[in-house]
Amino acid sequence: xxxxxxxxxxxxxFALLVWFTMRFIWPVILEAMEEREQRIADGLAAxxxxxxxxxxxxTEAEGIVSAARDQARDILGKANSRAAGIVEEARTQGEEExxxxxxxxxxxxxxxxxxxxxxxRGQVAAIAVAGAEKVLAREIDTDAHRELLDRLAADL
Amino acid sequence: MEDAHEGPANATEYIVHHLTNLxxxxxxxNLHLDSVFYAVALGILFAASxxxxxxxxxxxxxxxxxxxxxxxxxxxxxxxxxxxxxxxxLIAPLALTIFCWIFLMNFMDLVPVDLLPEVGVAMxxxxxxxxxxxxxxxxxxxxxxxxxxMIFYSIKIKGAGGFAxxxxxxxxxxxxxxxNLLLKVVEELAKPVSLALRLFGNLYAxxxxxxxxxxxxxxxxxxTLTETLLNLASPATISYLVIQVILGLAWALFHVxxxxxxxxxxxxxxxxxxxxxxxxx
Numbered sequence: 487x488x489x490x491x492x493x494x495x496x497x498x499x500f501a502l503l504v505w506f507t508m509r510f511i512w513p514v515i516l517e518a519m520e521e522r523e524q525r526i527a528d529g530l531a532a533x534x535x536x537x538x539x540x541x542x543x544x545t546e547a548e549g550i551v552s553a554a555r556d557q558a559r560d561i562l563g564k565a566n567s568r569a570a571g572i573v574e575e576a577r578t579q580g581e582e583e584x585x586x587x588x589x590x591x592x593x594x595x596x597x598x599x600x601x602x603x604x605x606x607r608g609q610v611a612a613i614a615v616a617g618a619e620k621v622l623a624r625e626i627d628t629d630a631h632r633e634l635l636d637r638l639a640a641d642l
Numbered sequence: 643m644e645d646a647h648e649g650p651a652n653a654t655e656y657i658v659h660h661l662t663n664l665x666x667x668x669x670x671x672n673l674h675l676d677s678v679f680y681a682v683a684l685g686i687l688f689a690a691s692x693x694x695x696x697x698x699x700x701x702x703x704x705x706x707x708x709x710x711x712x713x714x715x716x717x718x719x720x721x722x723x724x725x726x727x728x729x730x731x732l733i734a735p736l737a738l739t740i741f742c743w744i745f746l747m748n749f750m751d752l753v754p755v756d757l758l759p760e761v762g763v764a765m766x767x768x769x770x771x772x773x774x775x776x777x778x779x780x781x782x783x784x785x786x787x788x789x790x791x792m793i794f795y796s797i798k799i800k801g802a803g804g805f806a807x808x809x810x811x812x813x814x815x816x817x818x819x820x821x822n823l824l825l826k827v828v829e830e831l832a833k834p835v836s837l838a839l840r841l842f843g844n845l846y847a848x849x850x851x852x853x854x855x856x857x858x859x860x861x862x863x864x865x866t867l868t869e870t871l872l873n874l875a876s877p878a879t880i881s882y883l884v885i886q887v888i889l890g891l892a893w894a895l896f897h898v899x900x901x902x903x904x905x906x907x908x909x910x911x912x913x914x915x916x917x918x919x920x921x922x923x
Contacts, residue, residue, distance in 0.1 A: 488672065489778060489779060489782065490669070490670050490671065490672040490673070490674075490779060491667070491670060491671050491672065491673050492672070492673055492674040492677055492678060492777065492779035492780070492783070493779040493780075493782050493783045493786070494783070495673065495678050495783070496677075496678070496681060496779055496780050496782075496783025496784065497783045497784075497786060497787050499678070499681060499682055499685055499783075500739075500743075500783060500784055500787050501787065502685075503685045503688070503689060503739050503743060504732075504735060504736050504739045506689050506693075507689065507692070507735040507736075507738055507739045508731065508732060508735035508736070510689075510693055510696065511689070511692045511693055511696045511735065511738075512715070512734060512735035512738060514696035514697070514699055515692075515695065515696050515699055515711060515712060515715050516715060516719070517699075518696075518699035518700065518701055518708075518712075519712055519715065519716070521701040522701045522702070522704075525701055
């Protein structure tokens with residue numbers, strides 16, 4: 487065992503190896519690792535961003551839905567009151583119509599009754615005259631008593 | 643296996659054979675071919691496999707290998723960030739290289755002690771030490787490199803004057819200058835020395851224990867496979883074999899911790915020492 491030229495050969499080989507590692511191995515691998523680290527960090531950040539965006543979108547959607555629900559309720563309420571209004575109006579109109587019809591019918595009936603009464607009165611007068619004629623055929627001159635009979639008929 | 647090499651005659655020969663490097667040249671120019679070969683091969687294995695992950699690195703879902711590599715990078719990066727408070731593009735890749743490379747070199751200790759040397763013998767290579775970190779040249783090569791970086795950063799951050807002041811005027815003020823210098827030099831030199839010797843000692847001892855465990859059935863080794871099998875047929879040898887397997891397994895399991903721990907310690911101390919070099923006192 488002695489110290490000899492092997493030592494210097496070893497130093498040379500060592501220097502070459504260290505140089506090679508420093509030049510061709512270490513930076514390349516470290517760079518790849520750092521790049522991956524960066525990519526992972528970016529990915530995590532993107533995921534976080536996506537998550538918060540999703541949350542915001544969900545909140546927004548919830549807002550829209552509740553607004554729509556309020557609106558629908560509003561519309562429904564309005565529609566209901568409007569329908570009630572229409573029904574009420576129709577009823578009033580109906581009542582009005584009924585009343586009018588009733589009145590006109592009554593008036594017509596009155597007219598008819600008066601007409602019938604007049605007619606009846608005329609006929610009664612005629613019958614009465616006919617009866618009276620028959621009874622008084624001989625006694626009363628129709629022409630002589632016409633004024634009296636007419637006055638009678640008018641009183642009926 | 644007809645002209646198999648001569649098996650070791652005795653335990654001493656076996657151990658010495660295992661602890662001898664395959665070398666080229668003499669004296670200072672002695673080059674440990676096996677240590678350098680395995681160190682370079684494992685270094686290339688580390689660099690190539692991590693480079694593969696780096697090339698294929700995707701910022702999307704990572705594959706298994708990329709995942710592992712990123713785990714290592716993250717682990718080292720955390721250690722560096724915890725201990726080192728300056729900015730340096732060198733420290734973290736340096737720490738990663740140290741940890742992975744030393745771990746791989748230590749891991750060679752878990753390969754059965756005779757496997758690769760025997761393959762080498764079959765290919766005509768007489769000696770082979772497969773664990774580069776059991777070679778002082780390898781551990782000192784790394785720790786001295788780290789030491790040079792420490793000096794470089796000390797001067798770069800504090801300036802030559804600042805570094806000199808640190809050497810001369812601490813811890814006892816200017817009247818104790820020579821004593822301060824001596825103390826500081828010892829303190830600084832202790833860092834690379836302890837770094838190298840700690841790693842070397844742990845791995846050398848571990849390797850030695852594997853070799854010792856392998857001695858149990860050394861006597862059974864014959865010149866041919868048949869001879870070996872015949873030798874193994876005796877009850878005594880079989881019981882030795884059982885003991886060897888159990889001890890080998892136990893030590894290997896324990897050693898898994900040691901090799902990882904030693905790689906980690908070397909890395910951590912490198913970070914700490916370089917961090918100290920960056921700090922003003």
